[in-house]
Amino acid sequence: MFQSRGSVGIVDKPFSRQGKQEVALSSFSYLFGEVVQYCQSRVSNIGELERKLDEVGYGVGLRLLEVLCYRERAQRRETRLLDMLKFVHSTLWKYLFGRQARDLEQSNTAEDEYMISDSDLFVTKYVSVPREMGHFNPAAFVAGVVRGVLEGAGFPARVTAHYVPVKDQARPKTVILMKFQHYSAIMQREQRIPG
Amino acid sequence: MPAMYSLWIVGRNGGLLYSRDFWQLPPIEFNDKLRLASSWFGMCGISAQLSPMPDSSGIQLMQADTFDLHSFHTLTGTTFMLLTEPHTPDAAELLRTTVYELYCDYVLKNPFHEMDQVVKSELFDHNLVALFAAVNRRWGVGLAQ
Numbered sequence: 264m265f266q267s268r269g270s271v272g273i274v275d276k277p278f279s280r281q282g283k284q285e286v287a288l289s290s291f292s293y294l295f296g297e298v299v300q301y302c303q304s305r306v307s308n309i310g311e312l313e314r315k316l317d318e319v320g321y322g323v324g325l326r327l328l329e330v331l332c333y334r335e336r337a338q339r340r341e342t343r344l345l346d347m348l349k350f351v352h353s354t355l356w357k358y359l360f361g362r363q364a365r366d367l368e369q370s371n372t373a374e375d376e377y378m379i380s381d382s383d384l385f386v387t388k389y390v391s392v393p394r395e396m397g398h399f400n401p402a403a404f405v406a407g408v409v410r411g412v413l414e415g416a417g418f419p420a421r422v423t424a425h426y427v428p429v430k431d432q433a434r435p436k437t438v439i440l441m442k443f444q445h446y447s448a449i450m451q452r453e454q455r456i457p458g
Numbered sequence: 459m460p461a462m463y464s465l466w467i468v469g470r471n472g473g474l475l476y477s478r479d480f481w482q483l484p485p486i487e488f489n490d491k492l493r494l495a496s497s498w499f500g501m502c503g504i505s506a507q508l509s510p511m512p513d514s515s516g517i518q519l520m521q522a523d524t525f526d527l528h529s530f531h532t533l534t535g536t537t538f539m540l541l542t543e544p545h546t547p548d549a550a551e552l553l554r555t556t557v558y559e560l561y562c563d564y565v566l567k568n569p570f571h572e573m574d575q576v577v578k579s580e581l582f583d584h585n586l587v588a589l590f591a592a593v594n595r596r597w598g599v600g601l602a603q
Contacts, residue, residue, distance in 0.1 A: 292567040299569035389567035391579040401569070433584065 285361075292389050299390075299401060309399045317407035317422075324411020331358060340416060343453055344443070347416050351409055352379055359408070360384060365436075375446035379409075380427070382436040400424045402437045409439055419444045460546035460597045462590050463525060465557065466491075469574040470535035472499040476577040480590040499537055502529060519550065528553050536561075552593065560585050 302315040332340045335354050341347045352367040360381075370376035386401045402424035410422040420443045426435040443449060463483060467476040474495035486494070506516035520527040521544065528540040530553045538557060542549045564582035565571050571579060 289567070296567055296569040303569070389563050389581065391564065391568050391570065391581045393570050393578060396570070 288385060288388075291385065295386055295401075295404070296390075298404075309396055313399065313403040313423075316401070316403040317410065320404040320407020320409075321411040321414075324408040324413075325415045326411075327355065327358065327408065328412045328415040331355065342417070342456060344418060344449055347413065347418055348377055348441075350416075351412060355409070355412060356381075359405070370440075373442070375443045377441045377443075378438050379441070380436050380438040382429070382432075382434060384437055387437055398426065400426050400437060402439065405437075406439050409441065413441065413443075418449060459543060459599055461543040461594055461599045462546065462549070463541040463543065465541075465586065465590075466495055466539040467561070467577060468495045468499045468537040468539065471574060472496040473574065475536075475574070478583070478586065480587070480594065495539070498527075498529070498539060502531065502537065530554055530558070532558065556589060557586070560589065 298319060299312075299316065302312055302319070306312045306315055328340075331350075331354055335358075341350050348367060351364075353363045356362065356364040356379075364379045364381045366378070366380045368378050368380075370378060384402055384405060386404055390401050392399050392401070406422040406424040410420060413420045413422070420441045422439060422441050425438045425440060427438050428435045461481060463481045464477065464479040466474060469475045472495070474492050477491055477495075502516040506514045508514075509516075515531060517529050519529070523544065526542045526544050526546060526549065528538075528542065528550050530538040530540075530550070532538070538553055538561075540549055540553045540557070560582060564585060565577050565579050568579050568581075571577065
């Protein structure tokens, strides 16, 4: 209330209008590179590095769920699994990467596993993982974001990122694998919700 | 016939960080490469001191009867050396824009690269080879891998 005209505090700005702010890809890449290096200096193996990046993403995911629900969904949050997955696949992806993810599919082998696959996520765009680091995928950060969003919405899941080679393409695609915990409980809950 | 021969990258302390041939060239032993690269680095430094005017860039182009050597010093002190056929057009331009851009993108933005350490980025390698293969092809000379 003591705010002078002209300088509006961040909480007073309208939600919807400050939505489309973009950051230069280079700036993001350098920052992300530093985040990876920072995490790397504090771990002793690849699994821990992925977990660290996942933790960084988790906080981002929790916050993103909140703000995206307000901004794009007219203050409504999805309560059904499929709708939530679509939210991740389209709304979240559009906010993070400027477009929808390429594929969203259910695993053939386990019904509580879903996969989002995409190529050229910009966390992996400039990164060449050294051979000695094996299967490390920097998209562990994105996996963390997805985990944060899902957990915040009431669908706790184990989310991991993997490189999967594609035929006739030099670069592998990235698959975000979501394995939901208490899947049967989620299904029962959905049946109780009317229509 | 214009053609790109090879690219060398020399670090801020004169160590060879990267070298790659785009042409069938007689092999140079690795230790000799290191020695040549750091000698060139030193000569560029000396040439800058020879300049009667302040703020000289040092050697930018050395021409011989069998090859041209384009040398590009970035603001941060990295040196790029591009060896080409004599009088190959656009080489300096290519080095200053496209090659430097690839280096900035795929080497410097790679979290696993450390400054002044040997360049091991697969993507950089891949894109660089593709770029020079395309350039050489444009002049009608096939890439000898």
